[in-house]
Amino acid sequence: xxxxxLLPAKDRLLKSKSSRLxxxxxxxxxxxxxxxxxxSATIAITIFLxxxxxxxxxKNGISFIEFLTSTKWNPTxxxxxxxxxxxxxxxSFAVTFLSALIAxxxxxxxxxxxxxxxxxxxxxxLQPVVELLVGIPSVVYGFIGLTVLVPFIREHAGGLGFSLLxxxxxLAIMILPTITTIATDAMSSLPNHLREGSxxxxxxxxQTIRKVLVxxxxxxxxxxxxxxxxxxxxxxxxxQMVIGNVRDMPSSxxxxxxxxxxxxxxxxxxxxxxxxxxxxxxxxxLILLIMSFAFILLIRYxxxxxxxx
Amino acid sequence: MSIQTLTRExxxxxxxxxxxxxxxxxxxxxxxxxxxxxxxxxxxxxxxKSTFLxxxxxxxxxxxxxxxxxxxxxxxxxxxxxxxxxxxLRKHVGMVFQKGNPFPQSIYDNVAYGPRIHGIKKKTHLDExxxxxxxxxxxxxxxxxxxxxxxxxxxxxxxQRLCIARALxxxxxxxxxxxxxxxxxxxxxxxxxxxxxxxxxxYTIVIVTHNMQQAARVxxxxxxxxxxxxxxxxxxxxxxxMPKDSRTEDxxxxxxx
Ligand SMILES: Nc1ncnc2c1ncn2[C@@H]1O[C@H](COP(=O)(O)OP(=O)(O)OP(=O)(O)O)[C@@H](O)[C@H]1O
Ligand SMILES: [Mg+2]
Numbered sequence: 001x002x003x004x005x006l007l008p009a010k011d012r013l014l015k016s017k018s019s020r021l022x023x024x025x026x027x028x029x030x031x032x033x034x035x036x037x038x039x040s041a042t043i044a045i046t047i048f049l050x051x052x053x054x055x056x057x058x059k060n061g062i063s064f065i066e067f068l069t070s071t072k073w074n075p076t077x078x079x080x081x082x083x084x085x086x087x088x089x090x091x092s093f094a095v096t097f098l099s100a101l102i103a104x105x106x107x108x109x110x111x112x113x114x115x116x117x118x119x120x121x122x123x124x125x126l127q128p129v130v131e132l133l134v135g136i137p138s139v140v141y142g143f144i145g146l147t148v149l150v151p152f153i154r155e156h157a158g159g160l161g162f163s164l165l166x167x168x169x170x171l172a173i174m175i176l177p178t179i180t181t182i183a184t185d186a187m188s189s190l191p192n193h194l195r196e197g198s199x200x201x202x203x204x205x206x207q208t209i210r211k212v213l214v215x216x217x218x219x220x221x222x223x224x225x226x227x228x229x230x231x232x233x234x235x236x237x238x239x240q241m242v243i244g245n246v247r248d249m250p251s252s253x254x255x256x257x258x259x260x261x262x263x264x265x266x267x268x269x270x271x272x273x274x275x276x277x278x279x280x281x282x283x284x285x286l287i288l289l290i291m292s293f294a295f296i297l298l299i300r301y302x303x304x305x306x307x308x309x
Numbered sequence: 310m311s312i313q314t315l316t317r318e319x320x321x322x323x324x325x326x327x328x329x330x331x332x333x334x335x336x337x338x339x340x341x342x343x344x345x346x347x348x349x350x351x352x353x354x355x356x357x358k359s360t361f362l363x364x365x366x367x368x369x370x371x372x373x374x375x376x377x378x379x380x381x382x383x384x385x386x387x388x389x390x391x392x393x394x395x396x397x398l399r400k401h402v403g404m405v406f407q408k409g410n411p412f413p414q415s416i417y418d419n420v421a422y423g424p425r426i427h428g429i430k431k432k433t434h435l436d437e438x439x440x441x442x443x444x445x446x447x448x449x450x451x452x453x454x455x456x457x458x459x460x461x462x463x464x465x466x467x468x469q470r471l472c473i474a475r476a477l478x479x480x481x482x483x484x485x486x487x488x489x490x491x492x493x494x495x496x497x498x499x500x501x502x503x504x505x506x507x508x509x510x511x512y513t514i515v516i517v518t519h520n521m522q523q524a525a526r527v528x529x530x531x532x533x534x535x536x537x538x539x540x541x542x543x544x545x546x547x548x549x550x551m552p553k554d555s556r557t558e559d560x561x562x563x564x565x566x
Contacts, residue, residue: 203426
């Protein structure tokens with residue numbers, strides 16, 4: 001140390017080929033490589049899915065309009081095959097929105113409870129519960145749904161039990177931790193001077209929550225809900241175990257149904273690569289990809305609005 | 310809780326002690342506050358000025374582990390009584406914070422917040438209150454064309470005046486101000502000081518400041534706090550010309566603190 005300090009300033013301050021700079025360069029290279037791998041993997045998947053997904057229209061000559069709007073799905077019928085995936089698109093959106101409808105109030109309510117009502121003991125109890133819910137694998141959710149929920153619905157609500165409703169409830173529980181965690185972060189990162197300002201004007205705790213805190217956190221709360229919906233939209237296994245997997249359009253919430261993801265997982269095993277049926281599965285995969293881009297765009301839009309506030 | 314008594318004292322604090330856990334932050338304070346006067350509180354950092362101010366509207370009550378003893382009479386009623394209605398008290402005793410803290414809402418909604426939570430719904434009535442409050446703080450001309458614009462788009466000085474307007478809109482009797490100008494430039498500071506001068510006609514004001522000139526300029530009475538004790542409370546002219554306590558003199562003349 002001492003010797004170094006005795007060197008003239010010129011020798012100390014000008015960059016030399018020291019080991020420090022080598023380390024700097026190596027570190028830069030490593031992170032650059034990581035970023036490059038991530039980006040190229042994403043691009044590769046997108047291109048692959050894009051080309052594969054479009055083949056059913058370009059190569060197999062299926063009508064794009066029919067694919068999206070027909071409710072008839074019968075790709076294995078040799079004489080008169082039908083390739084309408086509307087019931088599955090509908091099923092995907094139905095379980096996504098309905099599960100968000102259940103999970104959003106619960107999750108945001110839980111977040112408010114943890115941050116505003118009982119920050120000490122409420123958080124101590126709810127936090128581990130939420131973490132536990134995250135850790136349960138989706139096959140277990142499906143299994144519990146299958147053994148508990150499906151018979152319960154069959155007996156008390158009617159129908160087969162395998163239904164949109166079962167899928168919705170299982171998904172709602174699965175996305176609950178996502179929504180709760182992000183909503184909790186959003187609420188607890190609100191500056192304390194908002195609370196003080198409101199209380200000092202004579203507001204009650206409930207008025208403060210409803211009229212100041214929730215509106216202030218709204219963009220983040222919406223982001224929480226959308227991330228939950230993105231998860232619900234893409235979930236396959238647990239839903240497949242309880243939804244019934246029929247190809248018809250459901251006419252009530254108690255009807256069995258199917259989603260894009262469940263049809264893909266069910267059929268990918270017994271279709272041959274390159275066949276028409278296999279290609280239509282890729283097209284459904286492409287729809288899922290486009291939807292997840294849409295979710296990302298929505299979240300981007302919301303977070304840009306958050307910055308403006 | 311309406312103002313009925315004829316005495317000039319709006320607050321009468323007797324033997325007030327306050328602890329944050331083990332920390333004895335206010336020690337045996339006796340502090341009468343006169344109606345329609347400006348009382349300034351000075352003293353070194355950590356001496357308990359904010360703590361005392363927050364006792365007057367019981368904002369302290371929300372902090373865990375706080376213990377308060379003694380008597381804080383507002384309009385003859387001891388507000389340390391456990392059954393005190395905080396909503397009602399804070400309607401009468403408004404507060405302005407060190408840093409302007411508007412809600413992330415429109416200018417109009419910020420000012421209308423207090424009246425709305427206290428049950429005023431009629432648009433014409435709200436309009437009237439908002440206009441008047443903004444005029445009172447001399448902000449009306451600057452914002453009248455953009456009442457629906459977000460309040461956070463205003464400058465720091467404008468935000469602080471907006472917060473004063475927000476406090477005035479609930480028609481308080483007392484306005485507590487904790488270093489309201491410490492984050493502002495000299496011109497905005499001057500505007501707020503002029504404002505305090507005008508508000509004195511209608512409101513009782515208690516202001517914390519680290520700026521001696523400000524205390525001397527705006528206040529009728531000045532209180533000097535030191536380490537949780539109220540060392541001296543007298544006419545502002547007296548305290549700055551011939552303080553009774555040598556510690557007050559030392560502080561005012563800048564010999565410590
Ligand atoms: N919430 C709290 N919990 C524990 N101690 C606190 C709390 N708030 C204040 N104190 C302590 O009480 C004492 C008085 O604090 P207070 O904020 O009233 O000082 P102040 O005179 O306003 O100082 P400043 O001029 O820096 O604002 C300080 O020692 C402070 O550390
Ligand atoms: Mg302070």
